[in-house]
Amino acid sequence: MSFDIQGYHLFNQFAGHHPFLDKTFAFLAQYSLELYIALFILAWFTLPKPEAKQRHALLIMGLAGVLGLIINVIVSHIYFRPRPFMVLKKGTFIQLIPHSPDASFPSDHTTGSFGFAAASWGKAPKWITTSFTILAILNGVARLYVGVHWPTDVLAGMVIGTICGRLLWKFSSVFQPITDYGLRLFHFGNYQHEC
Numbered sequence: 708m709s710f711d712i713q714g715y716h717l718f719n720q721f722a723g724h725h726p727f728l729d730k731t732f733a734f735l736a737q738y739s740l741e742l743y744i745a746l747f748i749l750a751w752f753t754l755p756k757p758e759a760k761q762r763h764a765l766l767i768m769g770l771a772g773v774l775g776l777i778i779n780v781i782v783s784h785i786y787f788r789p790r791p792f793m794v795l796k797k798g799t800f801i802q803l804i805p806h807s808p809d810a811s812f813p814s815d816h817t818t819g820s821f822g823f824a825a826a827s828w829g830k831a832p833k834w835i836t837t838s839f840t841i842l843a844i845l846n847g848v849a850r851l852y853v854g855v856h857w858p859t860d861v862l863a864g865m866v867i868g869t870i871c872g873r874l875l876w877k878f879s880s881v882f883q884p885i886t887d888y889g890l891r892l893f894h895f896g897n898y899q900h901e902c
Contacts, residue, residue: 708859710859711858711859714851715800715854715857715858716799716800718852719800719854721852722800722801723801723803728852729803732849732852733803733804733853736803736804736846736849736850736853736855739816739842740819742842743823743839746835747765747768750831750835751765751893754832756894759895760830761832762896763882764826764835765831766882766886767826767876768822768831770875771823771825771871771872772819773819773822774875775818775864775867776815776818776822778818778871779813782813782867783809783810783812788810788857789808789811790806790808790811791811791855791856792855793808793811800854802854803852804853806855811856811860812859812863813860813864814847814850814856814860814863814864816846816847817846817847817856817864817865817868818865818868818871820843820868821847821869822867822871822872823843823872824836824839824843824872825871825873826875827872828872828873843865847864
């Protein structure tokens with residue numbers, strides 16, 4: 708589609724010309740999972756010890772990302788779209804990071820990112836919501852900038868992730884035993900005074 712081609716070049720045209728942006732977006736595109744793991748761990752251990760609800764929000768955030776990725780696996784098996792570097796003429800784009808020639812649609816990174824972020828909206832402290840949402844947006848931009856996704860891959864990931872993030876709260880009580888186990892393991896919440 709012309710929208711995808713134009714939108715792709717709108718972001719990718721800057722790649723290879725700005726070393727700082729190249730390194731920043733390449734890092735975000737490749738290591739966002741590690742950044743999220745660090746954020747989850749930081750949030751879990753820095754929240755006030757009695758705070759059980761916000762730690763439950765962290766669990767739902769993580770599960771929302773996983774659900775989004777499961778949906779993506781199903782979608783990619785039904786509809787295979789090649790990545791930009793698989794179809795565009797060499798010399799018309801810059802690919803900053805290596806990537807396997809697997810399905811481009813939807814973007815797994817964006818889906819997981821927005822699953823995490825959307826599940827935090829209105830449920831987690833502002834610093835968690837803000838950091839996860841900003842990282843999700845930057846991750847989506849990074850996947851376009853480095854040349855491994857089409858714009859509609861990222862948009863679809865945003866939609867799927869957001870739906871998963873909001874949907875899982877409808878069933879959040881089902882996962883409460885998992886949160887309770889984590890609280891008990893680290894002596895948080897109602898278990899903070901137990902030995």
